[in-house]
Amino acid sequence: MSGTLAGFESEAGARGRAAAALRVGLRTARLAHAWLLYGPLGAGKRALARAFAAALLCPAGRERAEACGGCRDCRLVQAGTHPDLQWLEGDEAQRGARVQTLREAIAELALAPVSAPGRVLVIEQTDRLHPAAANGLLKTLEEPPDGAVIVLLTERVDRVLPTIRSRCRELRLPAARGAASAEHAAIAALLPRWLEHRDAMEGGAWVWAELAALARRRDEEAGVSSEPAALRARTRTFALWLLDALLERLRLLVREAALSGGALGPLENALSRVEEAARQIEGNAPGPLVLGVLAERLDTAAGLRSVLQRLSQPVQSVTQ
Numbered sequence: 469m470s471g472t473l474a475g476f477e478s479e480a481g482a483r484g485r486a487a488a489a490l491r492v493g494l495r496t497a498r499l500a501h502a503w504l505l506y507g508p509l510g511a512g513k514r515a516l517a518r519a520f521a522a523a524l525l526c527p528a529g530r531e532r533a534e535a536c537g538g539c540r541d542c543r544l545v546q547a548g549t550h551p552d553l554q555w556l557e558g559d560e561a562q563r564g565a566r567v568q569t570l571r572e573a574i575a576e577l578a579l580a581p582v583s584a585p586g587r588v589l590v591i592e593q594t595d596r597l598h599p600a601a602a603n604g605l606l607k608t609l610e611e612p613p614d615g616a617v618i619v620l621l622t623e624r625v626d627r628v629l630p631t632i633r634s635r636c637r638e639l640r641l642p643a644a645r646g647a648a649s650a651e652h653a654a655i656a657a658l659l660p661r662w663l664e665h666r667d668a669m670e671g672g673a674w675v676w677a678e679l680a681a682l683a684r685r686r687d688e689e690a691g692v693s694s695e696p697a698a699l700r701a702r703t704r705t706f707a708l709w710l711l712d713a714l715l716e717r718l719r720l721l722v723r724e725a726a727l728s729g730g731a732l733g734p735l736e737n738a739l740s741r742v743e744e745a746a747r748q749i750e751g752n753a754p755g756p757l758v759l760g761v762l763a764e765r766l767d768t769a770a771g772l773r774s775v776l777q778r779l780s781q782p783v784q785s786v787t788q
């Protein structure tokens with residue numbers, strides 16, 4: 469099923485992980501009151517936020533970690549007219565009006581819900597909030613009204629105030645797949661060759677250069693000249709795809725270990741290291757260094773690097 473939390477959760481990669489975290493959150497007695505979903509344009513932030521909001525507003529949503537899809541609250545969410553759901557769109561033309569709109573939305577958040585178990589506020593393009601609006605939001609995040617949940621969306625998490633970020637559960641969404649699948653395959657193919665480098669720092673520099681070369685080739689094939697800034701941004705995006713490919717393999721190992729009763733600790737540790745590296749790359753940290761340090765840490769996590777490298781090798785055909 470698409471458009472449901474379970475549908476998103478079944479996907480491999482960071483979006484599946486984000487959906488899983490939201491579902492765990494729904495089942496938790498003390499649900500986090502603020503969430504920050506970030507990722508590039510087209511990553512599915514709005515779709516995931518809508519599914520999460522629906523689950524929060526459906527009377528059965530917390531227990532099932534999913535909206536039922538059939539009740540009155542669910543139908544109102546689908547129609548976009550639920551009185552307890554406020555959704556501030558990211559239209560740039562409205563920027564001037566957003567301070568007032570946000571103030572009203574926050575005031576409404578403190579009122580008792582009309583029909584749902586609680587109220588939900590979704591804010592798109594949180595990085596573009598006027599400073600006055602951001603301050604108002606910060607106050608609400610510090611003292612959230614009972615039962616209210618705020619979901620923030622952004623493409624530029626590095627531009628969101630650190631004080632806002634520190635009060636949210638952050639979930640990263642990867643770039644959408646599909647049209648660019650040939651590029652994804654080329655990037656995933658770099659994984660084993662990156663991880664086989666004995667010197668982790670050298671490997672980081674090598675794979676970054678390969679990603680930059682792929683980015684340049686893409687521009688050449690499209691017949692456009694590569695602006696240095698655009699090229700750097702694309703190299704970062706490609707690095708995030710590389711880390712997504714790595715996350716997918718780690719998740720395979722987690723699944724195997726869970727089935728066989730193996731140790732999960734080093735794997736969980738490695739997962740959070742990869743997520744951390746992704747956040748650093750999004751925050752414009754030096755890519756070769758981030759990837760080098762990550763490879764080194766995978767080594768200290770029980771020689772995980774060589775395991776991942778083997779797992780990334782293409783399967784040999786028996787007819788060869």
Ligand SMILES: [Zn+2]
Nearest residue numbers: 526536539542
């Ligand atoms: Zn429902």
